[in-house]
Amino acid sequence: MSITARPSRVLVAAGLLVASLVFGDVLSAADLSEPAAAPAEISGPQTGQNQDRCQEVMSQLAEQEKKLAGELRIIRRDVAALNQHLENPGIRDAMAGVGYILGLFGAAALVASRRRKGTEGR
Amino acid sequence: MHISDGVLPMTVTLATYALTIAGVTISLKKLESDELPKTAVLTSAFFVASLVHVPLGPTSVHLLLPGIVGVLLGPVAFLSITVGLFLQSMLFQFGGLTALGSNAFMMGIPAVLSGLLFRRLRGITLRSNLLAGTLAGGMGTFMAALLLAALLALAGEDFFGVAKLALAAHVPVIAIEALVTGFTVSFLFRVKPDMLIANRSTGESCRIEEERA
DSSP states (O other): OOTTHHHHHHHHHHHHHHHHHHHHHHHHHHHHHHHHHHHHHHOHHHHHHHHHHHHHHHHHHHHHHHHHHHHHHHHHHHHHHHHHHHHSOOHHHHHHHHHHHHHHHHHHHHHHHHHHHHHHHO | OOOOTTSSOHHHHHHHHHHHHHHHHHHHHHOOGGGHHHHHHHHHHHHHHTTOEEEETTEEEEOOOHHHHHHHHGGGHHHHHHHHHHHIIIIIOOSOSTTHHHHHHHHHHHHHHHHHHHHHHOOSSHHHHHHHHHHHHHHHHHHHHHHHHHHHHHTTSOHHHHHHHHHHHHHHHHHHHHHHHHHHHHHHHHHOGGGGOSOTTSSHHHHHHHHHO
């Protein structure tokens, strides 16, 4: 074989090693699920304890969920109130309007004074 | 007391818009360049007045000021109120743009009528001016509430029900505006009676100067 063949064989070997590790993990995980089901049928008293603990955990989860739902409701109400508050016209809008009014009437006054100067100056 | 978009039928909207345009045109014709600063100040006051809330049980109503605008401006009040309402609709989102015609009609006519009432009743003494000012100031909002009920009756609501509700809700506003207009008119009468004359062509200012001299 040529000199370049050896690095490629090393690469192939490394790739196969990594693939075996990865797939071995996947397969071993798949294997674990089956043994978990099997002991439930075999040992009696341990099943009851497992189920009790499971129920406890489930009820705790349900409680937490209720608490979180309550908090979320409060937060949502606060956000709605804040939105409403922001929509209220503030001092900024009032100043904008007054500025607009003064500008409008000021422009009208300018035009009027130009017109008057035009007719009186001559 | 602003009507929102979509409440009034199309015919009423178009009719009030046409009337408002006519009113604004008449106001523009009567506008004199000497009156522009006064008009600007009163338009600003009308514009900002809706931010002043008067508590009424659980909610609140806001000041309207068509009375005093009409008393001090006369027929130009229509233009002033239309400009104020337009800016309120743009900046504060009070009332919609399609309802601008009806809102301007609803507020402008009482303003002009208050001005007419004041000029008819004012006389030449301080006391008669004060009383006329107070009455005209209160009547402005009163008539606006009645016009609101009339417009909503055209939209299908019960006139007397709406009128009763609107008037009952605005009683404190009417009282406050009557007081404020009375004070303003008496102050202006003593300090600068020219400002109470909306139209320079009337000879009333000369008579008042003669009376005081």
